[in-house]
Amino acid sequence: xxxxxxxxxxxxxxxxxxxxxxxxxxxxxxxxxxxxxxxxxxxxxxxxxxxxxxxxxxxxxxxxxxxxxxxxxxxxxxxxxxxxxxxxxxxxxxxxxxxxxxxxxxxxxxxxxxxxxxxxxxxxxxxxxxxxxxxxxxxxxxxxxxxxxxxxxxxxxxxxxxxxxxxxxxxxxxxxxxxxxxxxxxxxxxxxxxxxxxxxxxxxxxxxxxxxxxxxxxxxxxxxxxxxxxxxxxxxxxxxxxxxxxxxxxxxxxxxxxxxxxxxxxxxxxxxxxxxxxxxxxxxxxxxxxxxxxxxxxxxxxxxxxxxxxxxxxxxxxxxxxxxxxxxxxxxxxxxxxxxxxxxxxxxxxxxxxxxxxxxxxxxxxxxxxxx
Numbered sequence: 001x002x003x004x005x006x007x008x009x010x011x012x013x014x015x016x017x018x019x020x021x022x023x024x025x026x027x028x029x030x031x032x033x034x035x036x037x038x039x040x041x042x043x044x045x046x047x048x049x050x051x052x053x054x055x056x057x058x059x060x061x062x063x064x065x066x067x068x069x070x071x072x073x074x075x076x077x078x079x080x081x082x083x084x085x086x087x088x089x090x091x092x093x094x095x096x097x098x099x100x101x102x103x104x105x106x107x108x109x110x111x112x113x114x115x116x117x118x119x120x121x122x123x124x125x126x127x128x129x130x131x132x133x134x135x136x137x138x139x140x141x142x143x144x145x146x147x148x149x150x151x152x153x154x155x156x157x158x159x160x161x162x163x164x165x166x167x168x169x170x171x172x173x174x175x176x177x178x179x180x181x182x183x184x185x186x187x188x189x190x191x192x193x194x195x196x197x198x199x200x201x202x203x204x205x206x207x208x209x210x211x212x213x214x215x216x217x218x219x220x221x222x223x224x225x226x227x228x229x230x231x232x233x234x235x236x237x238x239x240x241x242x243x244x245x246x247x248x249x250x251x252x253x254x255x256x257x258x259x260x261x262x263x264x265x266x267x268x269x270x271x272x273x274x275x276x277x278x279x280x281x282x283x284x285x286x287x288x289x290x291x292x293x294x295x296x297x298x299x300x301x302x303x304x305x306x307x308x309x310x311x312x313x314x315x316x317x318x319x320x321x322x323x324x325x326x327x328x329x330x331x332x333x334x335x336x337x338x339x340x341x342x343x344x345x346x347x348x349x350x351x352x353x354x355x356x357x358x359x360x361x362x363x364x365x366x367x368x369x370x371x372x
Contacts, residue, residue, distance in 0.1 A: 008072055009033035010194060011057075011162060016066035018052050018218075027052050028218040030066070039188055039195045041205040044215030045241070054164055054198050059083055070161055086155030086163040086193075090170040092147045094139040100126065100150050101135040107158045125153040128187065145176045149183065156193065165197045169204065181207050202242055206230065214238050230289075235276050236363040239287040246293065246332050247367035248286040248306070255280060260362045262286055265328045270304035271357040277364040285367045290321070290335040292359040295343060295351060303354045308332050310345035324351065330367075 011034035018027040027049040034040050042050035055061040057068055059080030067076050075083050087093075094103050101122050108118045126132045129149040139147050148168065155163050165184075169177045185208055188195060199205055205212050206226040213223040214237075222234040233239035240247070253269065254261040260274045262284055270286060277284045308324035311331075320342050322334040332353060336342050345351065 010036035010038075010071055011196075012067075012069040013053070013057075014067045014069070016053070016056065016068060017064045018049070018056060018061065019064050025064075026218050027056075030220065032213060032220070032223065034194065034196070037192045037194055039185075039197065039208060039210045041197045041199060041209040041212045042215060043199060043202065043205045043212050043241075045200060048215035049218040050198050050213075050215045051166060054166055054196060057162070057196060058085055058087060058164055084161045086158070086160035088148075088151050088155045088163065088165045088168045090167045092139070092151045092171075094147060094151060094154070096139055099136050099138055100131060100142075103139070103150060104154050104157055107154060111158060121157055125157045128190075129153045129183075144172050145180060148172065148180055152184065152187065156187070156191065160193070162194045162196060165195060167199055168197075169199075169201075177204075184208065206242070214241060216241075232273075233275070233287065233361060233363070236285055236287070236365050236367075239361065239363060244290055244333065246288045246290060248288070248326075248330060248332075249367045250284055250286060252277060252280055252282045252284050252362065259357055260284070262362055264306070265330075266306070266326055268306050270306070270360075272304075272360040272362040273358055275361045275363050277362055282364070283366045284362045285365060286360050287363055288355050288360040290333040292355050293332065293334045293353050294355065295334065295336075295353065303356055304360070305352050305354045306332075308351055308353055310347065310349045310351055313345075324353065 013030050013032040016027060016030040017025055019025050030053055032040070042053055044050045052061060056063050059075070059078070063076050067074055069075065070083065095106065098106065104122045104125055105118050108121060126135050129152065131146060131149060134142065134146065139150070142150070169180050172180060181204060197208065209226055211223060211225055212229055214221045214229065216237050222229060222238045229238060229242050233242060239245045248264050250262040250264040252260050253263045255274065255278050258274060259271050260278065262270050262272055264270060272286045306326060308326045311323040311325050313323065314321040318338055319335050320338050322336060324332045324334065326332060334353065
């Protein structure tokens with residue numbers, strides 16, 4: 001759903017910057033084009049600038065420089081209530097003294113919609129979020145998941161151009177959080193509204209998004225579809241932040257068209273996809289996802305191999321996590337399905353770990369030291 005060349009994007013951030021003290025930029029030259037109906041997630045650690053971008057779009061924070069356009073119209077200088085944007089917050093923001101029906105009716109009443117239309121819309125959206133029997137209850141009489149569904153329905157009921165969601169599932173437990181992820185996606189697919197979603201939860205972003213913009217220190221490191229971010233990270237930060245990654249430090253010895261040959265710290269030579277480093281002698285980190293590593297040597301000459309000693313294994317239900325250590329002390333993790341192929345190892349047993357070159361990326365920079 002990435003806007004096509006020549007199409008006018010529905011939402012545009014153009015060279016948007018934000019500073020609070022006129023010295024430090026918390027958002028540095030943010031550019032993003034969003035198609036109508038697209039689900040975009042702004043993902044990053046705390047303080048990375050993602051929520052600030054959301055607040056500037058909502059109109060709750062001023063833009064220091066740059067421009068934000070919705071449907072071709074600049075909204076940079078107009079009031080929040082004139083932007084036709086719905087918002088869903090982590091803490092629901094429901095009116096405690098109003099019933100569910102009254103909470104849903106409120107956005108329509110302040111827009112002076114006819115009573116018959118309000119009644120019909122409230123019935124429609126109570127049914128949409130499967131809360132018809134609870135219309136006369138107050139928020140305090142509902143579970144957390146039910147309150148979040150009311151908050152979502154209230155954000156959608158007046159047909160906003162864009163719905164903004166700021167960590168909307170952060171107050172829910174794991175099971176309920178997963179249920180609400182699918183609920184939000186169901187409504188998004190059914191109604192086709194445009195979403196800008198903020199979270200620091202990688203799994204949530206990967207599960208729900210059409211595209212994800214990964215923030216760090218006010219800069220978007222990569223903006224791409226979830227599978228691209230996971231399989232082909234643009235740099236070491238993205239590889240480390242999205243999912244789990246094994247990191248082997250080394251130096252580039254040879255450069256091919258799409259691959260590089262890397263001499264690892266323990267002297268082993270491996271081949272990897274070339275990403276953001278391409279000079280002989282350059283320090284690099286070879287990044288491999290735990291599920292891409294295998295115990296066997298059936299890959300033959302087509303695969304890379306390193307020696308490592310078994311440390312421990314953790315049972316996680318559907319899969320088993322194996323922890324190994326290379327001769328230079330680097331930890332490697334292998335995820336193996338919990339089935340008849342799951343092997344047993346003795347303490348400190350030496351094992352050959354293998355992977356295919358196209359299942360790893362050579363990224364600029366040495367891996368960060370392991371925490372003590």
